[in-house]
Amino acid sequence: MSHFGLVCPPGSSHVTGFTAIARELCQRGHTATAFNTLDIEDLVRREGIRFWPLGIKTHPKGHFKEFSDKLSQVNGLSALRFGLKYALNEIEMLLQEAPAAMRAAGVTALLIDQVQLAGSTLAEHLGVPFVTICNAVPSDPDPIAPPHVTNWLPSSSYMSQIRNRIAYRLFDWVATPMRKKINGTRKQWNLKPLHSLYETYSPVLELSQQTIDFDFPRRYRPSQLSYVGLIHRVGSSNVAFPFERLDGRPLIYGSLGTVRSDTQGVFRMLSEACAALNLQLVITLGGTGDLAHYTDFPGAPIVVAFAPQISILHRSAVTVCHAGNNTVLESLSCGVPVIAVPLNSDQYGVAARLAYSGAGERISLERLSTASFRELLGRILSDPSYQERARALSTSIERAGGVVRAADLIEQKLGKANA
Numbered sequence: 475m476s477h478f479g480l481v482c483p484p485g486s487s488h489v490t491g492f493t494a495i496a497r498e499l500c501q502r503g504h505t506a507t508a509f510n511t512l513d514i515e516d517l518v519r520r521e522g523i524r525f526w527p528l529g530i531k532t533h534p535k536g537h538f539k540e541f542s543d544k545l546s547q548v549n550g551l552s553a554l555r556f557g558l559k560y561a562l563n564e565i566e567m568l569l570q571e572a573p574a575a576m577r578a579a580g581v582t583a584l585l586i587d588q589v590q591l592a593g594s595t596l597a598e599h600l601g602v603p604f605v606t607i608c609n610a611v612p613s614d615p616d617p618i619a620p621p622h623v624t625n626w627l628p629s630s631s632y633m634s635q636i637r638n639r640i641a642y643r644l645f646d647w648v649a650t651p652m653r654k655k656i657n658g659t660r661k662q663w664n665l666k667p668l669h670s671l672y673e674t675y676s677p678v679l680e681l682s683q684q685t686i687d688f689d690f691p692r693r694y695r696p697s698q699l700s701y702v703g704l705i706h707r708v709g710s711s712n713v714a715f716p717f718e719r720l721d722g723r724p725l726i727y728g729s730l731g732t733v734r735s736d737t738q739g740v741f742r743m744l745s746e747a748c749a750a751l752n753l754q755l756v757i758t759l760g761g762t763g764d765l766a767h768y769t770d771f772p773g774a775p776i777v778v779a780f781a782p783q784i785s786i787l788h789r790s791a792v793t794v795c796h797a798g799n800n801t802v803l804e805s806l807s808c809g810v811p812v813i814a815v816p817l818n819s820d821q822y823g824v825a826a827r828l829a830y831s832g833a834g835e836r837i838s839l840e841r842l843s844t845a846s847f848r849e850l851l852g853r854i855l856s857d858p859s860y861q862e863r864a865r866a867l868s869t870s871i872e873r874a875g876g877v878v879r880a881a882d883l884i885e886q887k888l889g890k891a892n893a
Contacts, residue, residue, distance in 0.1 A: 476888065479576050480508040480523070481568070481596065482587035482607075484538045487800050489514050490707045491609045491683070492585060493521035498881040507579050509572055513538040526575050529567040553818070554648070562655055565592045569659045572596050583888045586676070588613065591649065594674040595656050599663050603888045606676040609683060610799040610820040611827070612699060615642040615672060619690035622823035625816070625838075627830055628690040646670050679887040681880050683799060687870040688806070688831055700883055703874025704803040713782045720776075723754040724791040724855065727810075728775075729783070730817070731760055731796045738767055740815065740842060741775075744794055747847035749773030751855075756786055784808065792854050794847075797821035797828065797836070806833055806867040811860035813850050815839060833863040 480496055482488040489508070496506035500523075507524040508514070512535040518525040529537075541560050545553060569592055576584075577600065584604040586593030597604035611622035617635040620626035621642055629635075649671040657667045668674065680699045682689070689701065726748050730737040741757050748755040755775035757768065768777040783804060787793065793805040797814035802824055805812050812834035814825035825836040835850050854860045875882070 475503045475505065477505040477507070477580050477582045478884075479579070479581035479584045480506060480510075481572070481584055481590050481593045482508075482510070482609075483564075483589060484511050484514045486514075486517060487707075487798065488587055488609050489517055490521065491705045491800075492587070492607065493518060493523045494705045494707060494877050495585065495607070495880050495884070496523050497521065498877045499884065502881065502885070506585075507581065509575055509579075511535075511538060526579055528571045528575060529564075532563065532567050558648075558651060561591075561652055565652055565655050568592045569595065569656070573599055576600060585884070588675065588680075591652050591671055591674045592656055594676070595660055595663075595665065595668075598660075598665050603678060604676050605678065605884055605888060606674075606680040608680060609705075611684065611823045612680060612682045612689070613645075613672075613820075614675065614680070614696050614699060615639075616690075616692045616694055618693045620823075620826070621645050622820045625822040625826050625836070627826055630693075646672065679883060681883065683803060684827075685867070685870040685874045688803075688827055688867055690827060690830065700879075701874055702880045702883070703871040703876050704800075704807050705877050705880065707800070713780045715778060715782050715785070716776065717785075720789065721754055723752060725786075725789050726753050726755045726792050726794060726851065727781075727783075727786050727790040727805075728755060728757045728794045729760065729781075729796070729798075729801055730815070731798050731801075738763060740839070741768070742771060743842060743844045744847050745771040745773055745775050746844040747851055748775070750844075750848055751851055753791075753851065756781065756790075758783070758786075792851060797825040799824050802828060802834075803871065806864050807871045809861065809865040809868045811854050811864045813837065813847075813854065815842065831863060831867060833860060833867055 478499060480492045482492045500506055507526050508518045509526045509528055511529045511533040512527055515525050545556060583602050584597045586604050586606055588606050588608045613622045617638055618628050618630050620638050653668050660667055678698055682701050683705055684701055685703045686701045728744050745755055749772040757775050757777045758781035759779050761779055765777055787805055787808040787810050790810050793810050794813045795801045797816040802812055812828055814828050814836040816822045816825040828834045829836045837846055
């Protein structure tokens with residue numbers, strides 16, 4: 475059987491996606507070990523997966539939280555520079571420490587997050603096959619489908635295709651410092667240099683959490699790209715929640731992720747809109763913010779640090795979120811339309827796909843107001859087409875196969891070859 479090494483960013487949604495796949499593989503007789511920093515050791519072990527610490531000196535416990543807190547306080551070019559600095563340090567640490575650790579553990583194949591650009595170099599150096607896993611939107615270049623960090627819709631017009639090609643090259647250019655860092659090590663290891671970040675994706679198998687119905691049409695879909703739909707997480711199901719406070723009014727679920735801490739103003743506008751429409755609101759802070767700051771909100775919303783998301787979604791009429799891929803897909807899997815307020819990165823691409831699908835609406839942070847929330851909520855609640863599209867996508871997500879199909883494909887491409 476195979477021993478899979480897991481290589482992903484230390485963000486909780488990335489980690490739990492990988493551990494869900496790893497658990498399924500372990501149930502089939504394989505072994506899996508996560509190689510990562512101490513920040514996620516407890517989470518990985520709670521998920522029932524082996525853990526091997528990296529970066530004990532360079533990335534001590536609390537390092538990623540400190541990075542996330544600082545990143546939430548900057549925007550634009552400053553955020554890009556800050557994120558790039560962190561990524562370069564992470565790449566250096568992985569390339570220095572992971573090979574010896576993976577050899578010692580006996581790894582025979584790697585599962586690598588799409589955004590972990592050093593992963594393919596580790597696989598080549600170790601001489602093991604690897605799978606690319608897209609926790610968010612797959613970013614393989616295509617002239618019709620815009621880059622995943624833009625809010626553009628797909629188009630086959632000549633000008634749109636030119637725009638998309640330029641944007642993909644620009645996105646690749648932004649990654650130049652990371653590619654140079656990796657190529658320095660590749661030269662030492664007698665590997666051919668990378669000329670593009672897109673070369674870091676697996677030529678054998680890419681797994682996407684999207685479904686083909688919740689992605690843009692593509693002119694050149696890579697043969698190795700497979701849509702498996704939502705990778706269900708189990709961690710939040712045991713979170714306590716005051717269900718007795720739900721009063722039967724249409725329920726709105728508000729979540730803006732676990733990174734940004736400056737979302738109190740957004741939630742206040744949402745509370746005002748829900749109060750005006752006589753809707754009940756549940757707000758989850760994702761572990762950020764202070765519950766005491768929400769006690770005077772209009773309509774007395776239920777505000778919690780964490781929520782049993784799937785249980786709440788099954789009772790919800792609309793989700794209002796940051797267009798995080800997991801929250802959007804979990805909402806759609808429950809047949810719940812979504813209002814997306816993208817805050818950064820690939821959230822813009824997820825929000826664009828949501829609008830294109832007809833299962834929700836999107837609005838920029840700059841255009842937000844109590845009135846805009848009220849208008850969007852009223853529109854979605856009064857127009858049955860939004861729920862119809864959400865339900866259709868729920869069926870699509872279920873049929874995509876999820877973690878079982880992901881494991882099937884991994885075994886077909888990698889596992890049996892190493893048995």
